Amino acid sequence: MESIYIKFKEVAVKHQSRPIVYWRKNRHWHHIHYKDLLLLVDYLAENLSAQGIKQGDRVSILSENRPEWLISDLAINKLGAVSVPIHTTANQPLIEYILNDSASGFLFVSEACLIKYESFLVLLKERKPDLKIALFDDSYVLKTDWQKNYPSIILYSSLIKKTSVDDPVVNELASIVYTSGTTGEPKGVMLSNKNFIHDALASTERIPVMPSDKFLSFLPLSHVLERTAGSYIPILSGASIAYAESIKNLPENLREVKPTIIISVPRIFEKMQEKIFAKIQLKGHWAKKLFFWSLRQKPGTPGKRIADILIYRKIRKLFGGHLRFAMSGGACINVKVLKFFKNVGVKIAEGYGLTETSPVSCTNSLENNKIGTVGPAINGVMVKIDSDKEILIKGENLMMGYWQKEDKTREAINEDGWLKTGDLGFLDYEGYLTVIGRKKDIIVTNNGKNIFPERIESLLNLSTAINQSLIVGHKKDSLSALIVPDLEAISQKYSGVKVDLQKLIEDEIVKVNEQLMAHEVIKKFHLLDRPFTIENEELTPTLKIRRHHIEAKYGGVIDGLYR
Structure with a gap:
């Protein structure tokens, strides 16, 4: 049986002198090579073993993306233990739930999370005296009373000291990933070594990754999309990863790192497009005319080449100027956004999957990218459509089940081994999948019309005046919207001019309504x-x-829209 650690070690030995991770500290970018990171993984694994961590034990990680996250994950895997990532945005009850439900006996914490959750972690230590907490950063602990008051707190630096190195232990279960979910109690998705390895390697068969590639990692590693596509794919390909400081610093980090690959979600691309158009609106008449002229140029024409020199290259520089492609997942992306970026030379391959499928199940390739679809299934994965249009998935990437929830596992996976995704869609004659929406999110109006709100929200969110939106209207005569205006973009566009915000948003909704069918039209809205x-x-x-x-x-607000 293979493990993530064993596969990683094979790559690390082959590419030992290549950089594997970059991170920014004190305004400078630092890096470490494959051979050195492998040593740190081995040392950490042995020192964790000395702390009593053994095969099958659960070890949680509460941290932002950083080299220590990857090192800890691989060390846990080497011992045959089970990593349990926790989102840094999780509330205290959720953190405690995950620790209790997974029976984690060891917790890695970063300085940022220690400061954020300090009083809670103190309380947690009192409630769970056997829980061992290891801190990635020494400085905060050494300049406070943490170690004096809690001598059982372990410094990460003490866990990576040189020691003898033993052989790896392979366990079927590699990780328990708790779905934050859009409804209900979190479920621990059990993903095996086989799940992760197959998903990473099959994905790179569809879109090859080379040792010369550099990823910029900014989605949370606690989410399985970044874990597989932004971590395991690069380290199993001999490529490198640069950890972004934060989403807020993403524009600066893109310019500095100059990545060749990024893994992202639709909202990031949508916001980038909005900002590009907002900046154009501030330009003079001829600059605007030139920009919109450039978007009309056909491939292979002299006009297209001129547009590339004058306009497109500047847009590509927003991504660092060296981007080979971007991967979009986590939700459906607006077709208009994909077409815009394709037009300016930014390749975005849209894919599809769930936490339960490790997560990649389908993805477009760069050569045969059907915009509007999420591509065909990757090797070793099957996709079919049920009688009610629900997408079903089966294959090597399918989870082992839900941790300690056999009833939920039986509900999710039918007797023939097909996962009921909860998403609706259809396959074309070439096997390309189109996702049309979540089954549970369908709005059924009083006149019996089925409406997918995500599509309408995506159109609204393309407006530079709208930051976020939510469509409502289930069992009502018409649709309404909750709108979060983009006050920053509005103030930039109308600098020094008094704006009637209500009228401005109303005009934007009218534009969107023109693109909708009669039963999809938004009749009322409320500004948040x-x-x-x-x-x-x-x-x-x-x-x-x-x-x-x-x-x-916002139940009261929504009710008010229908009075």
Whole structure:
């Protein structure tokens, strides 16, 4: 049986002198080579073993993306233990739930998370005296009373000291990944070594990754999309990873790192397009005319080549100027966004999957990229459509089941081994999958019309005046919208001019309504004074709307729209 660690070691020996990870500290980028990171993994594994960690034990990681996250994950894997990632945006009850449900006896924590959750971690240590906590950063602990008050706290630096190195232990179960979910109690998805390895290697068969590639990692490693596509794919390909400081610093980090590959979610691309168009609106008449002229040029024409020199290259430089391709997953991306970036020379391959499928199940290739689809199934994976249009998946990437929830596993996977995804879609004659929406998110109006709100929200969110939106109207006569205006973009566009915000958004909705069928038209809307956030449990870590949570939160506002 193979493990992620064993596959990684094979690559590390082959590419030992190549950089594997980059990170920014004190305004400078640092890096470490494959051979040195392998040593740190081996030392950490042996020192964790000395702490009592053995095959099958669960070890949690609460940290932002950084080299120590990867090193810890691989060391846990080498011991045959099970890694349990926790989102850095998780609330305290969720963190405690995950630690208790997984029975994690060891927890890695970064300095940022220690500061954020300090009082909670103190309380947690009192409630769970046997829980061992290891801190990635020494400086904060040494300058505070943490170690004096809690001598059982372990410094990460003490766990990577040179020691003898033993052979790896292989365990079937590699990780328990808790789905934040858009509804209900979190479920621990059990993913095996085989799941991760197959998914990573089959994905690179569809879109090859080379040792010369450099990934910029900014989605949370606690999410399985970044874990597989942004971590395991590069390290099993001999490529390198640069860890972004934060989403906020993403534009700067893109320019500095100059990645060849990024893994992202639709909202990032949508916001980038919005900002490009917002900047164009601030330009003079001729600059605007030139920009929109450039978008009309046909491939292979002299006009296209001129447009590339004058316009497109500047847009590509926003991604660092060396991007080979970007991968989009986590949700469906607006076709208009894909066409815009394709037009300016930014290749985006859209894929599809779930945490339960490790996650990649389908993806477009760069050569045969059908915009509007998520591509055909990768090797070793089968996709079919059920009688009610639900997407079913079966294959080597399918989870082992839900941790300690056999009833939920039986509900999710039918007797023939097909996972019921909860998504609706269809396959074309070439096997390319189109996803049309979540089954549970369908809005059924009083006149019996079925409406997929994601498509309408995606159109609204393309407006530079709109930051976020939520469509409502289940069992109502018409649709309404909760709108979060983009006040920053509006103030830039109308600098020094008094704006009637209500009228401005109303005009934007009229434009969207012109693209919709009669039963999809938005009749009313309400402006919200703050954005949907992960911290307020309104978004998932990959920026998907937690629809039912928001509807419950703003129930009074929504009712008011139908009075």
